[in-house]
């Protein structure tokens with residue numbers, strides 16, 4: 001098994017972590033957008049640093065844009081696997097991804113008017129609302145505390161992370177090389193005993 005980090009490393013946004021099993025099964029934990037790094041952000045969001053077509057599953061910890069904001073881009077670039085999350089995360093992700101698509105389209109439209117005036121090449125949004133809708137078709141709800149077996153070698157369970165509605169820590173169990181390995185991806189952590 002190999003774990004690589006493609007975001008939320010040396011900064012706090014763009015959460016994306018790749019888990020690759022020995023049998024080739026590849027799971028992405030979160031697919032967040034980089035935010036707030038100025039012009040540098042654009043390039044970082046355009047290139048994943050891995051091939052979306054080679055990812056089998058995505059497990060989403062919660063619906064904040066820095067954790068789910070590049071899912072439509074991932075799908076646009078060929079990801080066709082299942083996206084697992086809690087019920088509330090699915091509802092919130094739909095709203096946030098559609099909102100993000102609209103904001104990007106408006107920003108690009110405005111910027112391109114300026115660029116056209118100066119004879120500069122036109123920019124493209126990372127994704128549009130159709131891409132966000134296409135991504136929603138891949139979502140699958142998994143309830144808290146329900147152990148979900150992706151395969152004989154890989155299972156996971158969500159527990160409440162107390163961060164926002166639907167937020168979860170992801171507890172993964174991998175069976176390979178005649179041993180059992182447990183990995184917990186906390187996502188963003190909130191408070192104990194949070195009412196929502």
Ligand SMILES: [Zn+2]
Pocket residue numbers: 062064067163188
């Ligand atoms: Zn968050």
